[in-house]
Amino acid sequence: MKDDRFLKKAHDLMPVLYETTVRPVSGMPGKDRLMRDGDGFTLDFGSHFVGYLTLALDVKRPGDDAADAPLAVEFRFFENLRENTDEPYTGGMSRSWFQNASVLIDDPYAPIELHRRYSFRYVKIRFPSNTSYSVVYKDCFVRAVTSADMTKVAPLPENTDPLLVKLDKVSLLTLRDCMQQVFEDGPKRDRRLWLGDLYLQAKTNYYTFKNNGLVLRCLYLFAGLPHDDGLLSSAVFHEPVLKNQSWVLHDYALLFVGALADYYRATGDIGVLKELWPAAYRQTELAYKSFEQCGRSANVDLFFIDWCPSLDKSCAALGMILAMFKEALYLADTVGTAWEQASLEERIKDVSSALLDMYSPDIRLFRGASGQLSAHSQMWAALAGVLGPREQKEMMKAALKAELVSPVAPYAMHYFVEALILSGLKDEAFALLKSYWGGMLDRGYDCFPEVFVPGDPEASPYGSPAMNSFCHAWSCTPSYFIRKYMLRTGPG
Amino acid sequence: MKDDRFLKKAHDLMPVLYETTVRPVSGMPGKDRLMRDGDGFTLDFGSHFVGYLTLALDVKRPGDDAADAPLAVEFRFFENLRENTDEPYTGGMSRSWFQNASVLIDDPYAPIELHRRYSFRYVKIRFPSNTSYSVVYKDCFVRAVTSADMTKVAPLPENTDPLLVKLDKVSLLTLRDCMQQVFEDGPKRDRRLWLGDLYLQAKTNYYTFKNNGLVLRCLYLFAGLPHDDGLLSSAVFHEPVLKNQSWVLHDYALLFVGALADYYRATGDIGVLKELWPAAYRQTELAYKSFEQCGRSANVDLFFIDWCPSLDKSCAALGMILAMFKEALYLADTVGTAWEQASLEERIKDVSSALLDMYSPDIRLFRGASGQLSAHSQMWAALAGVLGPREQKEMMKAALKAELVSPVAPYAMHYFVEALILSGLKDEAFALLKSYWGGMLDRGYDCFPEVFVPGDPEASPYGSPAMNSFCHAWSCTPSYFIRKYMLRTGPG
Numbered sequence: 001m002k003d004d005r006f007l008k009k010a011h012d013l014m015p016v017l018y019e020t021t022v023r024p025v026s027g028m029p030g031k032d033r034l035m036r037d038g039d040g041f042t043l044d045f046g047s048h049f050v051g052y053l054t055l056a057l058d059v060k061r062p063g064d065d066a067a068d069a070p071l072a073v074e075f076r077f078f079e080n081l082r083e084n085t086d087e088p089y090t091g092g093m094s095r096s097w098f099q100n101a102s103v104l105i106d107d108p109y110a111p112i113e114l115h116r117r118y119s120f121r122y123v124k125i126r127f128p129s130n131t132s133y134s135v136v137y138k139d140c141f142v143r144a145v146t147s148a149d150m151t152k153v154a155p156l157p158e159n160t161d162p163l164l165v166k167l168d169k170v171s172l173l174t175l176r177d178c179m180q181q182v183f184e185d186g187p188k189r190d191r192r193l194w195l196g197d198l199y200l201q202a203k204t205n206y207y208t209f210k211n212n213g214l215v216l217r218c219l220y221l222f223a224g225l226p227h228d229d230g231l232l233s234s235a236v237f238h239e240p241v242l243k244n245q246s247w248v249l250h251d252y253a254l255l256f257v258g259a260l261a262d263y264y265r266a267t268g269d270i271g272v273l274k275e276l277w278p279a280a281y282r283q284t285e286l287a288y289k290s291f292e293q294c295g296r297s298a299n300v301d302l303f304f305i306d307w308c309p310s311l312d313k314s315c316a317a318l319g320m321i322l323a324m325f326k327e328a329l330y331l332a333d334t335v336g337t338a339w340e341q342a343s344l345e346e347r348i349k350d351v352s353s354a355l356l357d358m359y360s361p362d363i364r365l366f367r368g369a370s371g372q373l374s375a376h377s378q379m380w381a382a383l384a385g386v387l388g389p390r391e392q393k394e395m396m397k398a399a400l401k402a403e404l405v406s407p408v409a410p411y412a413m414h415y416f417v418e419a420l421i422l423s424g425l426k427d428e429a430f431a432l433l434k435s436y437w438g439g440m441l442d443r444g445y446d447c448f449p450e451v452f453v454p455g456d457p458e459a460s461p462y463g464s465p466a467m468n469s470f471c472h473a474w475s476c477t478p479s480y481f482i483r484k485y486m487l488r489t490g491p492g
Numbered sequence: 493m494k495d496d497r498f499l500k501k502a503h504d505l506m507p508v509l510y511e512t513t514v515r516p517v518s519g520m521p522g523k524d525r526l527m528r529d530g531d532g533f534t535l536d537f538g539s540h541f542v543g544y545l546t547l548a549l550d551v552k553r554p555g556d557d558a559a560d561a562p563l564a565v566e567f568r569f570f571e572n573l574r575e576n577t578d579e580p581y582t583g584g585m586s587r588s589w590f591q592n593a594s595v596l597i598d599d600p601y602a603p604i605e606l607h608r609r610y611s612f613r614y615v616k617i618r619f620p621s622n623t624s625y626s627v628v629y630k631d632c633f634v635r636a637v638t639s640a641d642m643t644k645v646a647p648l649p650e651n652t653d654p655l656l657v658k659l660d661k662v663s664l665l666t667l668r669d670c671m672q673q674v675f676e677d678g679p680k681r682d683r684r685l686w687l688g689d690l691y692l693q694a695k696t697n698y699y700t701f702k703n704n705g706l707v708l709r710c711l712y713l714f715a716g717l718p719h720d721d722g723l724l725s726s727a728v729f730h731e732p733v734l735k736n737q738s739w740v741l742h743d744y745a746l747l748f749v750g751a752l753a754d755y756y757r758a759t760g761d762i763g764v765l766k767e768l769w770p771a772a773y774r775q776t777e778l779a780y781k782s783f784e785q786c787g788r789s790a791n792v793d794l795f796f797i798d799w800c801p802s803l804d805k806s807c808a809a810l811g812m813i814l815a816m817f818k819e820a821l822y823l824a825d826t827v828g829t830a831w832e833q834a835s836l837e838e839r840i841k842d843v844s845s846a847l848l849d850m851y852s853p854d855i856r857l858f859r860g861a862s863g864q865l866s867a868h869s870q871m872w873a874a875l876a877g878v879l880g881p882r883e884q885k886e887m888m889k890a891a892l893k894a895e896l897v898s899p900v901a902p903y904a905m906h907y908f909v910e911a912l913i914l915s916g917l918k919d920e921a922f923a924l925l926k927s928y929w930g931g932m933l934d935r936g937y938d939c940f941p942e943v944f945v946p947g948d949p950e951a952s953p954y955g956s957p958a959m960n961s962f963c964h965a966w967s968c969t970p971s972y973f974i975r976k977y978m979l980r981t982g983p984g
Contacts, residue, residue, distance in 0.1 A: 063738040065737060065738045065739075066732070066733050066737075067732065067733075068586075068684075068729070068737075069586035069588050069589055069681075069682065070586075070588040070589065071588060072587070072588045093561075094560075094562075094621050094622055094623040094624065095564070095620070095622055096561050096562040096596055096623060097561055097562065102594045104588055104592070104608065106608060106609075106731070106732060107731065107732035110732065129587045130584070130586055131586040132586065189561075190560060190561065192560075239599065240558070240559065240598060240599035240600065240601050241559075241601060243557070243558040245557060245558075245560075246555040246556065246557045247557075
């Protein structure tokens with residue numbers, strides 16, 4: 001199913017890409033180093049960039065002869081040197097995501113322009129062939145691209161905690177490199193517009209780059225490509241073909257409600273709200289239908305929640321449904337019909353009641369249906385505001401002390417931090433933010449990665465850390481927390 | 493040293509490249525064959541072509557989802573299936589000549605156009621990655637290019653010996669694919685303008701494609717890029733940079749004289765002859781100077797003669813010098829000064845005398861300085877016409893019967909066949925032509941290769957038959973012999 005009106009609007013909102021030329025800061029071989037037959041070098045661009053690489057070489061051959069054979073050049077692009085491994089990859093994700101290029105060049109005197117876009121800080125370059133001539137390094141640069149405008153970001157006050165300054169800087173860089181023609185999840189892989197990622201990217205964007213047109217473009221893309229029943233897709237391919245993804249995730253679909261509410265709060269654009277409200281409302285209807293069909297519980301198979309295979313999602317999913325139903329009610333009060341408002345109120349009661357059944361007042365914690373205690377259950381219950389404020393604060397305090405299944409993705413950790421803040425535990429929230437995201441800095445990350453487990457730093461949902469995305473949109477929210485809750489700057 | 497007037501004229505003679513779209517005749521997978529994870533196929537284009545490949549695929553993914561990862565495609569181009577080997581290559585020639593391409597495609601729905609020019613009949617295509625989608629074959633074609641115009645070639649008479657018809661056809665195809673912006677030695681490798689190859693290509697061209705402008709362009713390129721002493725280069729790089737090659741070969745330099753004489757005979761263009769005569773004459777001066785410096789013998793280190801490491805080149809080199817001095821005298825009689833004519837007459841006497849010293853009248857054969865008996869010594873002595881006609885015929889008859897070091901390259905075999913014809917042994921010449929070049933057809937060659945030794949069919953000067961050039965200009969002369977000596981058609 002396609003809604004061409006929305007897709008046309010999305011197309012018209014195609015962003016300008018800002019281009020910057022960046023040269024490596026180290027690793028360049030000396031102008032007198034002759035290379036061939038397996039020689040090579042690794043360039044470090046000093047920071048993470050997304051863009052197009054050009055390499056220029058000179059040719060040296062004894063007797064001043066011309067190059068007499070093609071030149072073979074191998075490139076390997078790394079966001080993080082953890083990718084610099086020769087271990088065979090056996091994971092399920094396609095090997096074609098590894099950022100390698102192997103080219104044969106007929107004219108080694110001409111600059112070599114690679115046509116694909118790469119996401120990297122390092123590039124390892126090798127000349128594998130036994131040519132009768134050698135090459136020497138002349139120049140290399142990347143034409144870096146982003147739809148984020150760095151000049152829009154307000155500087156932090158001079159007295160800001162240096163660790164927060166650093167976390168903010170890396171968050172901005174992470175978000176900048178994920179902002180392309182859409183909000184990509186990761187510019188290395190899979191370069192796709194996911195609703196879960198968009199939700200957090202948009203939140204951070206309102207406090208930083210303020211590219212609201214890009215958020216709107218992405219909302220239109222989702223609204224323009226629903227499944228046949230009106231459920232919004234978990235992700236949209238905007239290239240190579242504009243298409244939705246068949247993978248159904250109710251939590252992602254529901255985040256459209258939250259993303260629309262955030263957009264409205266940031267822009268006050270009532271026209272857009274009226275236009276997209278029916279799509280948002282439809283997500284609540286479908287989630288409620290599924291809730292009813294599953295005996296007043298969540299169909300956990302349709303919820304992502306986190307990259308955490310052992311997680312019992314039953315409670316977190318209900319909290320998530322409830323939180324988004326409440327966002328829907330906020331929107332319904334502005335543009336919905338009386339009947340929609342009434343339905344939502346009714347459904348909020350039903351889901352609240354099911355969620356409260358999972359609360360164990362004795363330990364002041366929520367349990368999954370299996371009895372499992374997880375951070376995920378507590379944070380979504382808190383974000384849903386199902387308990388009274390005082391009880392919620394006690395619950396989150398208990399959560400901080402208890403032995404819980406922990407967040408694996410920074411995406412999940414975001415909600416835990418936000419839950420702490422909304423429960424009146426701002427100091428604890430910022431302490432956690434500093435220790436968790438700061439732990440990534442300690443491990444030398446230039447950008448915030450897709451997955452970070454402090455006790456298992458090489459964790460990978462893909463069978464190899466080399467396949468991880470080391471610049472991942474959903475990990476960029478420290479800037480949002482710092483600017484929203486420390487500086488108390490407004491969005492927009 | 494550069495002569496920009498000649499280089500400008502060469503540039504102005506840049507040929508038109510004729511383009512033809514060709515599709516494979518077999519090997520195409522069915523439209524329902526799903527491929528990924530190492531699957532692939534080998535296309536056969538039915539005949540040898542030089543050009544640019546495009547591959548078009550369709551994407552199939554369960555659930556009608558879009559392709560969700562880049563597509564890795566590996567191409568291996570083969571002129572001959574002997575190249576389809578996984579044996580590691582350890583020869584000295586650069587591995588970068590192997591016609592491989594390994595690409596990662598962001599848009600697997602779009603036709604994949606490879607930008608390099610390939611020389612091939614077969615292309616092996618493989619999809620190495622474990623993508624979650626499969627591809628199916630849609631289309632593949634090559635945009636074949638050549639500066640040869642097939643419509644210029646006169647058909648052979650209907651009663652022509654079928655083997656000669658076949659040899660002519662394969663010769664034409666071989667020459668066609670070597671005719672690009674210059675007469676290349678081989679379109680797979682090394683795509684260079686060599687004087688020895690040009691000499692034979694031009695001879696064949698006058699009787700077939702009649703692209704005399706291309707011959708002239710190549711003569712200008714050599715005349716425009718001499719070494720500092722005026723010696724012409726053995727080869728010219730016309731790309732990636734226009735430059736001569738430092739490798740000095742006196743026999744190749746002398747063939748400029750023969751090539752100019754042939755051009756004049758074919759075109760009667762006295763203007764070009766006057767313009768290029770000084771460069772041609774200079775080659776005879778330098779060869780004579782070297783002959784004197786070496787005690788009235790040839791400096792064999794500066795002669796190629798054949799790809800035959802055990803060959804004693806001393807006699808063949810003298811015959812070659814003499815043959816080209818006689819061509820020079822023919823030109824001097826038309827455009828040279830009286831002094832040049834007289835010098836050449838004198839020098840012809842000197843070289844003849846040195847060459848005759850190597851003749852053994854008892855066995856009616858020429859011997860190299862080491863005493864070695866080779867086909868090469870006899871053929872160049874015959875082409876030089878150093879004996880009387882009757883004695884020369886007896887010498888070549890003896891050569892046919894004797895145990896001699898044999899030609900390795902068809903380039904050398906050409907001179908042996910021509911020597912037989914010029915010695916009144918046309919039947920023997922054509923019998924040899926049929927058995928030698930016919931032997932290549934028997935071994936399934938589509939084009940005539942760079943090297944062919946009947947008793948050692950996998951011979952390679954490069955340490956591996958996979959590195960051989962299977963479509964090589966200097967092997968195209970059967971068409972010349974058939975059309976000049978059987979049909980007695982004139983050139984031009």
